[in-house]
Amino acid sequence: MAGLLTWAVVGSPHAEDVLREPSLLSTPRELAWLVAFLAFGLAYWWNARAEVEDRRGIPLMGVQAVSALVIVATSRTGVDGALLAIVAAQAPELLPQRRAMLWVLAQSVALLLVFVSIYPLSRALLQALIFIGFQGFTLGSAVVMVREAEARGELARLHAELQSTQVLLAASEREGERLRIARELHDSLGHHLTALSLNLEAAAHTAKDTPSAEHLRRAREAARMLLSEVRETVSALRDTPAPLLATLRQLAHHMPGLAVHLEVPETLALDSAEATHSLIRCVQEVLTNTLRHAHATQLWIRIVPTEEGGVRVMTRDDGRGARSPMPGAGLTGMRERFTRLGGRVDWRAEEGKGWELDAWLPAARRADA
Numbered sequence: 001m002a003g004l005l006t007w008a009v010v011g012s013p014h015a016e017d018v019l020r021e022p023s024l025l026s027t028p029r030e031l032a033w034l035v036a037f038l039a040f041g042l043a044y045w046w047n048a049r050a051e052v053e054d055r056r057g058i059p060l061m062g063v064q065a066v067s068a069l070v071i072v073a074t075s076r077t078g079v080d081g082a083l084l085a086i087v088a089a090q091a092p093e094l095l096p097q098r099r100a101m102l103w104v105l106a107q108s109v110a111l112l113l114v115f116v117s118i119y120p121l122s123r124a125l126l127q128a129l130i131f132i133g134f135q136g137f138t139l140g141s142a143v144v145m146v147r148e149a150e151a152r153g154e155l156a157r158l159h160a161e162l163q164s165t166q167v168l169l170a171a172s173e174r175e176g177e178r179l180r181i182a183r184e185l186h187d188s189l190g191h192h193l194t195a196l197s198l199n200l201e202a203a204a205h206t207a208k209d210t211p212s213a214e215h216l217r218r219a220r221e222a223a224r225m226l227l228s229e230v231r232e233t234v235s236a237l238r239d240t241p242a243p244l245l246a247t248l249r250q251l252a253h254h255m256p257g258l259a260v261h262l263e264v265p266e267t268l269a270l271d272s273a274e275a276t277h278s279l280i281r282c283v284q285e286v287l288t289n290t291l292r293h294a295h296a297t298q299l300w301i302r303i304v305p306t307e308e309g310g311v312r313v314m315t316r317d318d319g320r321g322a323r324s325p326m327p328g329a330g331l332t333g334m335r336e337r338f339t340r341l342g343g344r345v346d347w348r349a350e351e352g353k354g355w356e357l358d359a360w361l362p363a364a365r366r367a368d369a
Contacts, residue, residue: 003044003086011037013077033074040067040083047090057094061087065107073114081111081131088135092142104139108132156256157291163254182233190230197223244269247280251287252301258291263302270311275361278337279303279313282345282359285330286315294319294355309363310343316356322349334359 014033043063068083084107091100111131115124200220207213245264252260270276283301290299296319303313327335327347335345343361 003048003089004041006082006086007037007041007044010071010077010080010082014075029074033071036067036070036074040064040071043067044086057090061090061094061103064090065103065110069107069110069114072111073118078127081115081127082134084108084111084131085134085138089138089142091139092146097143100139100143104135108135153257160255160291161288163250185230185233190227193223193227193230197227244276244279248283248301248303251280251284255287255291255299258287258296259298260287261298261300263300263304265303265305268303268305268311270361272341275311275341278334278341279311279361281337282313282334285334286357289328289330290317290319290355294321296320296354306360306363311361313357313359317354319354321351321353321355323351 014030014037018030018034040063043060047057047060047064064087065084068080068087071080071083087107088104091103094100095103108128108131112124112128115128118124119127197220200216200223204213204216204220207216245266245268248262248264252262270279283303286301287299290296294317296317298318299315300317301313301315303311306312331345331347338345338359338361341361343359345357345359347355347357349355
């Protein structure tokens with residue numbers, strides 16, 4: 001809005017003159033000014049109205065710079081150089097800092113040449129210094145704003161990664177506690193119940209054909225049943241996977257600058273704790289990569305059971321994609337986990353069309369692997 005207001009203020013004297021004398025539009029100079037003025041406004045509006053990709057934003061910024069120089073060359077007011085300050089404010093957002101400085105330097109030199117061609121040297125230098133100073137100020141302010149925005153984004157990303165790590169750590173602690181309880185039941189209660197069962201069996205054999213034999217037999221059967229139930233409980237505690245849906249929802253919650261659309265059946269559960277852990281790690285890796293590299297605002301994650309009893313993970317984002325996607329350590333580790341369980345992980349990316357991942361775990365091997 002500030003840029004559009006500056007653009008309108010710069011053009012207001014010419015608009016007033018044209019309203020008073022419409023015949024001015026028939027002169028080549030005034031017509032060139034009007035075309036350049038409208039081109040600058042449209043290019044700036046298109047560049048600033050949304051997050052424009054670099055490959056389109058830089059040419060639009062070039063259109064603004066050329067239009068501003070034409071406006072300065074055909075103007076009679078001497079204030080049109082302020083439009084180049086608007087261009088300088090956009091440069092750090094679309095270019096690396098050094099290239100942004102070179103861009104502003106180049107348009108400053110061009111502005112000086114334009115002023116020298118239409119004004120005496122002393123006035124040209126004065127006018128150029130004024131607007132070069134404006135450009136330097138706006139460039140510096142924009143660099144600071146971009147750095148602060150990047151720092152806030154990095155802090156938010158690290159916070160999101162910390163939260164996801166805490167979720168996984170809590171799930172790991174719960175799993176560790178279940179395993180500890182299972183070991184205690186097996187090593188302590190299971191041992192004593194086994195000893196009790198053996199002693200009762202020996203006592204029942206010794207007291208055969210006595211009035212207490214029936215009671216000893218019943219006690220022995222009760223001990224055996226209790227030992228069997230303890231073993232089943234221990235087995236269930238060892239094999240119970242982490243709560244899948246709740247963990248995935250916690251991971252996808254509050255991703256900074258990223259709307260995560262998570263689609264998971266309420267009843268989805270995996271029989272293998274290792275498969276559940278691998279699936280959770282897969283989703284975490286997708287979330288982390290999207291925050292770090294994709295420059296996306298939307299992420300879709302769909303997890304569905306397959307007809308064969310396995311599970312499939314499909315993700316896609318609306319980020320910038322990649323011309324030649326190269327897997328890092330995270331994606332390589334994800335593929336290794338899934339391959340070890342008999343599954344697969346594939347991904348594809350195209351520049352400007354986001355990143356897609358398709359992973360699959362089978363039913364047959366996930367409980368044994």
